[in-house]
Amino acid sequence: MDRSQDWNWNSGKRIIAEFGKWEEAFDWVEEPYVSPDGDKIAAVVKTGEMEFSVCVNGSAWENTFDKVWYVRFAPDGRLTAIVSDTGAWTLAIDGNAWEETFDYIWDTRFTPDGQTIVCNAQQGMQYLLVKNGAPWGEATFANIGHTAVSPDGSRLAAVVQTEDFNEGDIFKFQEGCYTVAINGHAWERNFVNAWETSFSANNQHVATEVRLSLYDYTIAVDGKIWSATYPSVWKPVFNPRDTTVTAPVKSAGAWILACDGRPLWTNKYAQLWHHMYSPDGDKIAAIAAPKFGRWTMAVDDQPWSVTFGDFVSEAVFSPDGQRLACIGVDHKKHRIVVDGKPWSGDYDLAWQPVFSPDGQHVAARVEKDGLFSVVVDDQPLKESYRRCWDPVFSPDNQHLLVRALEGQGADTVYTRTVLPLSEILG
Amino acid sequence: MNDATAVETKQIYDKGIEEGAARLTPEKIKQVYQQMMSAEAGARLKTYVQNCVSCGLCSEACHFYLSYDRDPRFSPAGKVRQTMAELMKKKGAVSVEFMKKTSEIASTECNLCKRCAQYCPFGLDVAFVMLFVRRLCHKLGISPQYIQDTAHSHSVTGNQMWVKEDEWVDSLQWQEEEAQEEIENLRIPVEKEGAEIFYSVIGPEPKFRAQLIYQAAVIFNAAGLNWTMPATPGWDNSDMAMYTGDNEIMARIKRMHFETAMRLKVKRVVMGECGHAFRSIYDVGNRALGWRMPPVEVSHSIEFFYELLRDDKIKIAEKYKPTVTIHDPCNVVRGRGLHDMLRYVVHAICENVVEMHPNREHNYCCSAGGGVINCGPPWKMKRVNGNKVKAQQLFAAKSRGAETCVAPCHNCHGGLEDIIHHNEIGMDLKFLGDIIYEVMEKPERV
Numbered sequence: 001m002d003r004s005q006d007w008n009w010n011s012g013k014r015i016i017a018e019f020g021k022w023e024e025a026f027d028w029v030e031e032p033y034v035s036p037d038g039d040k041i042a043a044v045v046k047t048g049e050m051e052f053s054v055c056v057n058g059s060a061w062e063n064t065f066d067k068v069w070y071v072r073f074a075p076d077g078r079l080t081a082i083v084s085d086t087g088a089w090t091l092a093i094d095g096n097a098w099e100e101t102f103d104y105i106w107d108t109r110f111t112p113d114g115q116t117i118v119c120n121a122q123q124g125m126q127y128l129l130v131k132n133g134a135p136w137g138e139a140t141f142a143n144i145g146h147t148a149v150s151p152d153g154s155r156l157a158a159v160v161q162t163e164d165f166n167e168g169d170i171f172k173f174q175e176g177c178y179t180v181a182i183n184g185h186a187w188e189r190n191f192v193n194a195w196e197t198s199f200s201a202n203n204q205h206v207a208t209e210v211r212l213s214l215y216d217y218t219i220a221v222d223g224k225i226w227s228a229t230y231p232s233v234w235k236p237v238f239n240p241r242d243t244t245v246t247a248p249v250k251s252a253g254a255w256i257l258a259c260d261g262r263p264l265w266t267n268k269y270a271q272l273w274h275h276m277y278s279p280d281g282d283k284i285a286a287i288a289a290p291k292f293g294r295w296t297m298a299v300d301d302q303p304w305s306v307t308f309g310d311f312v313s314e315a316v317f318s319p320d321g322q323r324l325a326c327i328g329v330d331h332k333k334h335r336i337v338v339d340g341k342p343w344s345g346d347y348d349l350a351w352q353p354v355f356s357p358d359g360q361h362v363a364a365r366v367e368k369d370g371l372f373s374v375v376v377d378d379q380p381l382k383e384s385y386r387r388c389w390d391p392v393f394s395p396d397n398q399h400l401l402v403r404a405l406e407g408q409g410a411d412t413v414y415t416r417t418v419l420p421l422s423e424i425l426g
Numbered sequence: 427m428n429d430a431t432a433v434e435t436k437q438i439y440d441k442g443i444e445e446g447a448a449r450l451t452p453e454k455i456k457q458v459y460q461q462m463m464s465a466e467a468g469a470r471l472k473t474y475v476q477n478c479v480s481c482g483l484c485s486e487a488c489h490f491y492l493s494y495d496r497d498p499r500f501s502p503a504g505k506v507r508q509t510m511a512e513l514m515k516k517k518g519a520v521s522v523e524f525m526k527k528t529s530e531i532a533s534t535e536c537n538l539c540k541r542c543a544q545y546c547p548f549g550l551d552v553a554f555v556m557l558f559v560r561r562l563c564h565k566l567g568i569s570p571q572y573i574q575d576t577a578h579s580h581s582v583t584g585n586q587m588w589v590k591e592d593e594w595v596d597s598l599q600w601q602e603e604e605a606q607e608e609i610e611n612l613r614i615p616v617e618k619e620g621a622e623i624f625y626s627v628i629g630p631e632p633k634f635r636a637q638l639i640y641q642a643a644v645i646f647n648a649a650g651l652n653w654t655m656p657a658t659p660g661w662d663n664s665d666m667a668m669y670t671g672d673n674e675i676m677a678r679i680k681r682m683h684f685e686t687a688m689r690l691k692v693k694r695v696v697m698g699e700c701g702h703a704f705r706s707i708y709d710v711g712n713r714a715l716g717w718r719m720p721p722v723e724v725s726h727s728i729e730f731f732y733e734l735l736r737d738d739k740i741k742i743a744e745k746y747k748p749t750v751t752i753h754d755p756c757n758v759v760r761g762r763g764l765h766d767m768l769r770y771v772v773h774a775i776c777e778n779v780v781e782m783h784p785n786r787e788h789n790y791c792c793s794a795g796g797g798v799i800n801c802g803p804p805w806k807m808k809r810v811n812g813n814k815v816k817a818q819q820l821f822a823a824k825s826r827g828a829e830t831c832v833a834p835c836h837n838c839h840g841g842l843e844d845i846i847h848h849n850e851i852g853m854d855l856k857f858l859g860d861i862i863y864e865v866m867e868k869p870e871r872v
Contacts, residue, residue, distance in 0.1 A: 028611055031618055046611075067599065069616060070657070104592040106657060122592045143582070143590055145659070167588055170442055170574045178582065193581050195678075211581070214672065215565065232674045253465065271716035273681075293718035311721040313688055332723065349620075349691055367620075387620075 002395070003076065007037045009394045009401075013417040017041050017057045019405060020412030026055065034389050035073045038403040038416035042079055044068045054081050054095070061095030068092075070106070076114030082106065091119055091133070098133035105130065109149050116153025120144055128184070129156045137184030146196055150203035157182050157206050159194040180208050180220070187223035194220070196235035200243050207236040207245045219247050219261070226261030234273045241281035248272040248286065257286065257301070265301035272298070274313075278321030285324050287312050297326055297340070304340035312337075314352035318359030325353035325362050336364050336375065343378040356393040361421065363391040363400060374402055376424050386412060400424065440804050442571030443529050450522045450566060458565045459518030462558075471558055474550045475510050478503050484542035484552065489790045490535055493814040500812070502542035502552040505531050509559050529568045532559040534805045535812070538669070538796030539756040544787070553796070561671025569670045572802025576666040579629070581675045584659030584682050586666055587629030595657045597632035601640045610871035614643045617690070618654035624692040624722075625655050626683065628664035628700045628836055635836075638698060641863035647872045649739040653696075660686030663697050664836075665706035669797030673714055680711030687722040694723035696730045699857045701757035701835035702795060709761065726758050728834055731858055732767040735774045741867040742775055748830050748854070749778040750861075751823035753842060754789035755835035763787070768858075772832055775861050780826045782819040790816050792833070794841025809841065810848045816841075817849040830854040832861065 019041060022029045028046030035041075045055040052068040053060040056079060065083040072080050074093075083092045088101035091108065102121040109118045121130045126140035129147060141160035148157040163177035176190035180197060193211040200206075207221045216229040219236045228249075236247035249258045254268035257275060267290075275286035288298035294307035297315055308328035315326035325338045327350045334350035335342040347366040354363050363376045371384040374391045381402070388404035402417045485491045485501035494500045499508065509528045513520060520528075538553040546552075563569050569577075579588045589597075595616060602614040615621060625646065631638050646653045655661060660682040667675035684707075687695050697703060704726050712720050725733075734740045752772055758764045765786040772779055784790070793813035798805065820831060820842075831846070831853050833839055839855060846853050 028613075030613075030615075031620075069599075104596060106592055106595055120591065122590075127590075145583075145591060161582075167579075168571060168575045170571055170578060171445060173575075173578050214567065217674070232677070289716040292716055295716075309718065311684075311688070311717065329721070348693070351691070 004037070004392060005395045007401070008039075009396075009399050009418055011399065011418050011420055013415050015413045016416050017414045018412075019043075019414045020407060020410040022055055022058065024410065025058075026060070028052075029055070030071075032405070032414070033071050033073060034403045034414070035077050035079070036075060036392070037077060038392075038401055040073070040077070040079065041414040042071055042073070044071055044081070054079065054092075061092070063092065063095050063097065065092070065097075070108055072108055072110075074110045074114035074117060075112055078114060080108055080117060082108065082119070091117065091130075093117070098130075100130070100133050100135070102130070107147060109147060111149055111153040112151065113153075116149060118147065118149050118153075118156055120147055120158070127160070129158055131156060135184075139181065139184035139186070141181065141186075146194070146208075148197040148199055148206070150199040151201060152203050154203055155183055155199065155206075157197050157199065157208075159197065159208070160186060162186050162190055174214060176212075180206060180223070182206060187220070189220075189223055189225075191220070198235065198237050198245075200238040201240040202243075205238065205243050207238060207247075209233045209235055209247065217249075219245060221245050226258075228258070228261040230258075234275075237275060237277065239281050240277050240279065246275060246284065248275060255288075257284065265298075267298070267301050267303070269298070271295075274315065276315065276317065278317045279319060280321045282321055283317070285315055285317065287315060287326070295328070297324060297337075299324060304337075306337065306340055306342055308335075316352055316355065318355040319357055320359045323355065323359050323362075325355065327352070327364075334366070336362065336366075336378070338362050343375065345375060345378065345380060351390055354391055354393065356397045357395055358397045360397065361393065363393065365390050372404070374400070376400060376421070379425055381419075381424060394418075397421070438530070438804050438808065440530075440570045440801070442574045443526050443568050446566070446568035447522050447526045450525065450568065452519065452521060455520060455522070455525055455566060456518040459513060459562060462562055462565060463514075463518070466561070467558065471510075471555065472514075474552070474555050475506060475514060477548055478506065478550055479548075481547065483545045483547060484550075487542040487545040489537075489541075489793055489815045490812040493812050500535060502536070505536055506552055506555050510555050513559075513562075525563070525566060525568060528559060529563040529570070532556045532563060533570050533573065533669075534798055534801050534808060536796060537756070537791045537793055537798050539791035540760050541756070541788075541791065544760065557669075557671060560669065561673065564671035570801040570805070572804075573666050573670055573797050573800040576800050577670045577672050577675055580665070580667050580679050581672075584679055585629040585662035586664045587633040589629055589632055589662075591657075591659065594632055594661060597636055598639065598655055601636055601643065605640050605643050609644060609647065609869060612643060612647050612872055614639070615654045617657045618652075619689075620691045621652045621654035622693050623651060623653040624687050624690055624695045625653050625698070626661060626663040626695050627655075627698040628703055629662050630836060631698065638857065638859055641859045642698065644863055644868060645734070645740060645859065645866070648866060648869055649734055651739075654690060654692065656686045656690060658686060663695075663703040663707050664700060665703060665711055666797055666800050668706050668710050669702070669800065676706065676711050677714040680707060681715055683707060684712070684715075684717075684721050692722065694725055695720075696725045697727065699727045699834040699836065699859060701755035701761075702797070702837055705757040705761055726762065726764060726834075727858060728758060728764045728768050728771060731771045731862060735771060740862070742865050743867045744865055746776040746830075746861045746865050747778075749780060749827040750776045750830045750832050750856075751780050751782050751820070751828035752785065753782070753792065753831055753833040753835075753838055754786055755833065755838045756789065756791050756795055758835070759789060760787050768834065771858055775858075775865050776832075778827065780823055780828050782823050790819060792816060792835070792838040792841035793845070794837040795835075799837055799840045806844065807848075810844045813841070813845055817845050817851065820846065820851050820853060821849070824851060824853055828853065830856055832856055832858060834858045
């Protein structure tokens with residue numbers, strides 16, 4: 001859920017926190033995280049001998065812990081951190097720990113509205129998922145991984161180990177000891193392996209890449225496998241408009257996109273992965289290598305003409321599905337690429353491009369020579385920062401929120417700046 | 427050479443080979459062989475197998491041949507003749523017994539060290555052929571048990587030691603706490619996006635050699651570097667699937683490794699002291715995915731330590747006193763040419779260095795590499811006895827005063843440790859990180 005309409009979009013810069021002063025107040029200050037609306041900055045701090053907390057805008061949580069890590073803001077602005085108190089682990093939200101504790105928890109995940117928070121957990125060497133502080137049911141497993149959360153948070157999926165085997169028992173392993181569990185209920189069928197998992201847009205269906213033997217890979221949907229098998233597959237994705245499933249599959253030495261077990265795309269690629277649907281489900285894009293060592297995006301099986309030698313990553317469709325942006329890297333130089341056209345600037349690093357709600361503008365966080373900035377429609381901001389975070393467009397497409405650390409040493413401040421796009425683009 | 431000759435050898439029981447072979451038939455072998463020849467064998471394989479003129483130059487390059495009384499069965503050309511050449515001659519129409527022996531030769535009698543290729547007048551690469559044979563054995567389900575188990579671990583956990591996700595992060599946090607006893611406020615930054623360096627290690631480090639993570643943390647902190655380690659699978663750079671011929675799992679775990687680096691937005695991956703992992707992320711695994719070179723810059727620890735010492739990022743309080751000798755790991759020396767940087771580092775941290783001969787790119791393999799040590803206990807003595815030449819080198823270095831052998835590679839450590847122990851050589855074995863940690867100036871707090 002996009003809450004940005006409730007944020008302050010008045011133009012201007014505000015100093016939110018004198019971050020550089022925190023090191024005078026605390027013996028230990030870790031790297032900071034900022035809230036989606038830019039109003040908060042937080043970092044793990046040491047408050048005493050083996051005593052840690054999280055400092056938010058200059059004030060530490062009252063509760064302290066033996067250990068704090070994985071500080072993350074939820075999409076709704078709540079601040080989470082994994083914490084330990086005398087060896088019992090749980091999640092703290094805005095300083096308050098879940099009542100339930102575990103022998104270990106990790107991998108915090110959120111639904112888009114931030115209302116559902118999920119962690120992997122281990123208790124007594126058995127594994128489970130935890131949703132909003134409560135176990136996902138009675139079931140626990142010998143191992144867990146590849147967690148997925150349905151869009152509405154009602155269903156949790158993970159790859160689980162359902163059969164015990166001793167290390168070295170290779171033939172037992174090859175009989176299949178892993179499957180997918182949904183809300184703690186494992187599919188009836190086991191697989192040699194199961195990996196990345198996707199939910200359908202209606203939250204009802206689950207698809208997973210599986211290995212049936214050491215040699216045969218396919219896609220399992222709600223526990224039932226495609227009729228075709230392949231020498232390898234990558235993560236399946238549901239079409240947001242229906243329940244058809246697509247996945248990159250290897251066939252005759254090359255990669256193609258398949259749908260429900262049948263070839264969908266006709267071009268063959270040296271590599272094909274991270275395929276994604278446009279929000280309306282009209283288009284499919286994927287990171288592709290049309291030939292060995294050259295990378296680009298393919299949209300509906302048509303590769304862009306521009307290619308990159310190092311890699312292509314972090315593709316994103318515009319909200320209306322009409323445009324596509326990604327990062328292309330050649331000789332370590334990162335460029336933003338929009339609709340097949342690289343921007344003029346090259347950078348040491350670039351982050352995932354961000355579209356304005358109307359899809360007309362693109363912005364991205366970049367780093368060059370140790371300084372961060374934001375580039376909008378190929379125009380860099382005049383200012384550069386010690387560090388900044390992903391820019392956010394206002395709901396009316398007129399402004400850009402920039403969250404940044406400015407200054408040096410003890411004079412470092414965290415600022416929240418709203419810039420009119422007209423000012424940036426002239 | 428007929429099948430009977432090929433299978434004549436001492437009997438070593440390996441559950442993976444024996445029980446796998448029990449499920450095989452000659453028809454299945456022929457079918458899989460023909461599929462592989464049709465789909466995966468190009469001109470390169472045929473060139474390497476069919477152009478050998480039996481000159482014997484490769485034999486003198488092989489530690490197995492030299493150590494087993496120059497028995498031609500252990501010569502590189504002999505290994506090809508007993509396996510791939512015979513398969514090609516018979517178009518895959520071989521017996522199950524033949525394939526058992528073929529698996530044994532390819533997986534336990536060749537370290538894929540490529541020393542022989544260096545001396546072949548035609549540049550024929552026996553390691554390439556043996557890897558093809560191992561892949562055939564993988565497809566037939568007759569890989570040795572222990573290394574197959576390791577490949578299974580890679581497929582499930584992304585690491586080679588069945589380390590679960592919580593165990594990994596817990597190990598890092600444990601090492602951080604341990605190190606804080608020595609250096610106040612020392613940190614092992616986990617999941618720090620935008621750090622310059624992703625420090626990647628191999629599965630045995632959290633499992634058996636956690637002190638290496640501790641030592642690396644001390645070095646990173648003392649040098650004031652911006653570094654991180656991931657909390658997710660992808661932290662392990664090792665790759666035994668590459669050595670069983672399970673190229674699909676190899677590709678999967680390499681993708682995991684590099685996409686972890688991309689997600690963390692690091693500038694480069696610095697990997698611990700491991701040779702085969704370097705081969706996998708710098709050469710074989712990345713290319714299996716379509717990357718001509720590693721998509722994110724990769725540095726082996728030798729290069730990293732070289733930079734730190736060259737640029738005075740760390741200072742040596744007092745050099746290591748015992749006389750050391752240097753073992754050159756094949757994958758980073760013949761595979762990458764790091765031998766001079768290795769010597770720069772060793773001379774910068776040690777008072778006295780004596781060389782083993784031959785050395786640098788002409789070194790003898792440790793006999794553990796190429797996945798041979800990962801074939802486990804059944805094959806240990808065959809491996810140790812197959813490297814008497816390394817034992818002789820170590821004895822010779824010891825006679826010139828060497829008390830410690832420096833080996834910047836995990837598998838070399840395992841192999842050399844067994845050789846030193848079995849031959850009662852009486853020599854310490856250390857990683858570069860062990861010595862750097864011991865002799866460097868350490869801050870009391872960071």
